[in-house]
Amino acid sequence: MYGKKVKLRALFILLIFLSVVLTSFLIFKSLEENVVYFKSPTEVKNLAELENKKIRVGGMVKKNSIKTNDLEISFIITDFQNELIVSFKGSVPNLFEEGKGVVAEGFLEDRNYLKATKILAKHDENYMPPEVEEALKENN
Amino acid sequence: MLNNINPTKIFFIINRLQKYILILFLVVLVIGLLEALVFSPEDYKQSDSVRIMYVHVPAAWISLGIFSIISILSFVILIFKNKNFSLITKSLAPSGFVFNIIALVTGSIWGKPTWGTWWAWDARITSMLLLAVFYLMFILSWRIIDQNDKAIKVSSIIAILGLINVPIIKFSVDWWSTLHQPSSVNLLEETTIHSSMLLPLSLMTAAFALFSVLIFLMKYNTELIKIKNKGLDRL
Numbered sequence: 001m002y003g004k005k006v007k008l009r010a011l012f013i014l015l016i017f018l019s020v021v022l023t024s025f026l027i028f029k030s031l032e033e034n035v036v037y038f039k040s041p042t043e044v045k046n047l048a049e050l051e052n053k054k055i056r057v058g059g060m061v062k063k064n065s066i067k068t069n070d071l072e073i074s075f076i077i078t079d080f081q082n083e084l085i086v087s088f089k090g091s092v093p094n095l096f097e098e099g100k101g102v103v104a105e106g107f108l109e110d111r112n113y114l115k116a117t118k119i120l121a122k123h124d125e126n127y128m129p130p131e132v133e134e135a136l137k138e139n140n
Numbered sequence: 141m142l143n144n145i146n147p148t149k150i151f152f153i154i155n156r157l158q159k160y161i162l163i164l165f166l167v168v169l170v171i172g173l174l175e176a177l178v179f180s181p182e183d184y185k186q187s188d189s190v191r192i193m194y195v196h197v198p199a200a201w202i203s204l205g206i207f208s209i210i211s212i213l214s215f216v217i218l219i220f221k222n223k224n225f226s227l228i229t230k231s232l233a234p235s236g237f238v239f240n241i242i243a244l245v246t247g248s249i250w251g252k253p254t255w256g257t258w259w260a261w262d263a264r265i266t267s268m269l270l271l272a273v274f275y276l277m278f279i280l281s282w283r284i285i286d287q288n289d290k291a292i293k294v295s296s297i298i299a300i301l302g303l304i305n306v307p308i309i310k311f312s313v314d315w316w317s318t319l320h321q322p323s324s325v326n327l328l329e330e331t332t333i334h335s336s337m338l339l340p341l342s343l344m345t346a347a348f349a350l351f352s353v354l355i356f357l358m359k360y361n362t363e364l365i366k367i368k369n370k371g372l373d374r375l
Contacts, residue, residue, distance in 0.1 A: 009219050017303075036316045037318050092256070129184060
């Protein structure tokens with residue numbers, strides 16, 4: 001139906017495209033470490049060595065773990081397997097709440113303790129009016 | 141086959157279409173904005189800032205969709221040397237680029253009160269920024285390169301390379317841990333947006349899509365007039 005030239009051109013472009021796809025796949029695979037925005041407490045536990053570098057840890061704020069005093073706020077990040085204590089001086093975002101997602105950026109003192117320099121609230125994929133949320137709560 | 145479509149005929153059809161699409165766009169936009177800003181409820185957690193989503197998410201969808209179309213047409217352009225399709229991709233790019241910028245800016249405005257930061261270098265946001273760069277390269281390649289044949293080739297190659305980025309944007313939130321939330325509207329899994337919020341989201345998406353079609357038709361019209369002025373009766 002089509003000429004030989006068109007077929008060859010199609011093959012040529014397809015091959016180039018596939019090789020670029022494969023190359024970028026391999027690059028992303030090897031850069032995995034840097035592509036993730038934060039580590040989980042479990043991943044922090046399993047770190048080979050603690051570097052004195054800024055790190056982001058994310059997970060859920062453990063229920064009843066938020067403690068505040070005049071100077072700082074401390075809470076526990078959990079991924080329901082391991083936990084990590086975070087302390088922070090400063091104000092937290094409005095959506096920071098226990099039982100909700102959080103990302104803390106700062107320096108690790110040890111495998112269980114992070115001194116945060118920035119707290120980000122993570123929003124989940126659920127959107128609903130307040131009445132629906134109350135109805136859901138009552139059902140549970 | 142596709143090269144032999146008469147531009148004059150297309151020209152008349154487009155001129156007639158534009159009027160109806162403009163009217164439809166205005167109607168859907170007004171209803172969509174009323175739903176998004178007045179009638180839809182506030183969110184249980186983020187209260188009124190959820191309304192930013194009704195612009196942010198449709199803008200992101202449309203910019204991704206337009207880029208995908210440009211990329212797929214670019215394959216056809218390179219393989220079959222179809223010049224009409226290169227006019228189409230050239231006319232599609234501006235509205236896609238503008239919606240891409242709108243998605244980035246509204247995301248940033250939403251991020252400050254919810255996350256606590258204007259910007260995060262996570263996989264979703266960075267790949268979306270990369271899409272804007274691809275759009276810009278595509279548009280600039282037409283401006284910079286004087287020879288038409290060369291511009292067609294370079295812009296098509298840019299669009300095809302950018303296609304690799306499209307699934308990365310879509311699945312970035314599933315493949316890597318990101319600050320950006322996973323998608324709420326899913327075809328295969330359950331949608332996690334309440335129906336009262338899904339309505340304004342769909343309306344705004346339709347409005348933005350109609351707007352893109354309108355801008356596309358205007359741009360395409362201009363391209364056809366340019367060709368007419370060159371005194372060519374076919375592409």
